[in-house]
Amino acid sequence: MAEITITGWTTRDVRFPTSLDKTGSDAMNAAGDYSSAYCILETDSAYTGHGMTFTIGRGNDIVCAAINHVAERIKGRTLSSLVAHWGQTWRHLVNDSQLRWIGPEKGVIHLALGAVVNAIWDLWAKTLGKPVWKVVAEMTPQQFVDCIDFRYITDAITPEEALAMLTESETGKAERIRDAENSRAVPAYTTSAGWLGYGEDKMRGLLQETLSKGYRHFKLKVGGSLEGDKRRLGIAREIIGFDRGNVLMVDANQVWSVPEAIAYMKELAEFKPWFIEEPTSPDDILGHKAVRDALRPHGIGVATGEMCQNRVVFKQLLMAGAIDVCQIDACRLGGVNEVLAVLLMAKKYGVPIVPHSGGVGLPEYTQHLSTIDYVVVSGKQSVLEYVDHLHEHFLHPSVIQDGFYQTPTEPGYSVEMKAESMDRFEYPGKEGSWWRSEEAKPILEGEKI
Numbered sequence: 001m002a003e004i005t006i007t008g009w010t011t012r013d014v015r016f017p018t019s020l021d022k023t024g025s026d027a028m029n030a031a032g033d034y035s036s037a038y039c040i041l042e043t044d045s046a047y048t049g050h051g052m053t054f055t056i057g058r059g060n061d062i063v064c065a066a067i068n069h070v071a072e073r074i075k076g077r078t079l080s081s082l083v084a085h086w087g088q089t090w091r092h093l094v095n096d097s098q099l100r101w102i103g104p105e106k107g108v109i110h111l112a113l114g115a116v117v118n119a120i121w122d123l124w125a126k127t128l129g130k131p132v133w134k135v136v137a138e139m140t141p142q143q144f145v146d147c148i149d150f151r152y153i154t155d156a157i158t159p160e161e162a163l164a165m166l167t168e169s170e171t172g173k174a175e176r177i178r179d180a181e182n183s184r185a186v187p188a189y190t191t192s193a194g195w196l197g198y199g200e201d202k203m204r205g206l207l208q209e210t211l212s213k214g215y216r217h218f219k220l221k222v223g224g225s226l227e228g229d230k231r232r233l234g235i236a237r238e239i240i241g242f243d244r245g246n247v248l249m250v251d252a253n254q255v256w257s258v259p260e261a262i263a264y265m266k267e268l269a270e271f272k273p274w275f276i277e278e279p280t281s282p283d284d285i286l287g288h289k290a291v292r293d294a295l296r297p298h299g300i301g302v303a304t305g306e307m308c309q310n311r312v313v314f315k316q317l318l319m320a321g322a323i324d325v326c327q328i329d330a331c332r333l334g335g336v337n338e339v340l341a342v343l344l345m346a347k348k349y350g351v352p353i354v355p356h357s358g359g360v361g362l363p364e365y366t367q368h369l370s371t372i373d374y375v376v377v378s379g380k381q382s383v384l385e386y387v388d389h390l391h392e393h394f395l396h397p398s399v400i401q402d403g404f405y406q407t408p409t410e411p412g413y414s415v416e417m418k419a420e421s422m423d424r425f426e427y428p429g430k431e432g433s434w435w436r437s438e439e440a441k442p443i444l445e446g447e448k449i
């Protein structure tokens with residue numbers, strides 16, 4: 001293939017008005033507008049690389065501004081030079097000595113990194129004519145290890161250990177690839193019924209609907225009020241049962257202190273949740289450990305990750321035994337490469353990967369990551385969150401059938417958004433776009449909660 005050079009990039013601030021119907025609402029995030037800080041890498045060929053990071057509205061413009069700084073670092077570089085030594089490329093992207101001050105490797109600048117790194121993966125996979133999961137599945141263990149910047153994690157896992165683990169996982173990989181090709185690699189769980197702002201009738205209807213579609217795992221938001229949560233979890237158990245093989249999970253989105261989390265969850269133990277997600281601050285490793293230890297006798301596990309800053313925090317959560325479930329996020333982490341590092345650590349510490357997917361574009365991304373985990377790293381099936389919102393804006397949306405993600409087959413990383421969707425929902429938008437319409441006024445002129 002001819003050499004391809006990155007000639008420039010475009011950022012788009014795209015916001016979908018989900019706050020109008022409370023989609024995405026939870027105990028911490030009352031009214032989010034699901035948004036993409038979007039990056040399109042331009043090249044001297046017909047190929048473009050599409051990557052995005054997810055936010056819930058205000059501040060999406062700040063992430064777009066940060067994308068401009070990160071993308072600048074690869075302008076003029078050839079694609080082959082970027083992917084030949086991926087770990088070094090990743091290090092180069094986080095290593096601008098001035099930009100590093102506003103991280104390092106966390107917050108806005110790291111969200112921006114995720115968009116840019118994922119855009120490179122999308123571009124690369126498109127030129128290879130394969131979906132991203134397949135690109136990784138066809139790597140040798142050494143090529144996989146070379147994708148990772150091991151700085152700060154060698155006390156948990158060394159490149160040599162990673163190589164040995166991946167070599168061992170080669171056994172059975174061909175069958176697991178076949179499972180993936182038959183769309184039997186990644187079972188889905190649903191959060192669609194569980195948003196806190198939904199009324200009980202809407203929740204009941206959505207639970208029944210998703211149950212009949214073949215889902216077996218259901219997640220509900222909690223942390224609004226104990227009485228209300230008991231009522232909602234009671235309804236959920238009434239519909240999905242206790243003994244029909246259906247699994248219930250709950251998510252508090254960080255609203256509690258550690259003692260509050262323990263006390264509150266003991267009250268909800270009767271509903272037998274598999275895990276409590278984000279019981280407290282995402283940075284509190286010892287707090288998660290304390291919650292986990294206190295809830296273990298009650299049969300409740302602890303999950304976190306959607307706001308876990310980077311591989312270093314995941315390393316500590318895993319080494320401290322603070323979590324039962326590892327919820328990687330496709331763009332909170334610095335793109336595919338950093339996710340691969342966390343998959344390896346989770347495998348080593350025996351913790352299942354259950355990615356965070358509650359956001360626009362996230363299921364499109366994470367279907368690749370869960371497939372990679374199953375096929376290449378853990379060799380074990382897990383579950384992956386699915387929220388049934390906004391997929392119509394993507395050229396190749398994720399699809400669930402019989403409770404399984406349908407493994408992506410189109411080349412790339414699946415987050416290429418339709419041009420007309422970007423134009424319509426770009427913020428603040430041009431004349432004639434949604435954010436300039438009357439419909440937008442309740443959000444633009446309303447209280448910022």
Ligand SMILES: [Mg+2]
Nearest residue numbers: 251277278306
């Ligand atoms: Mg969550």
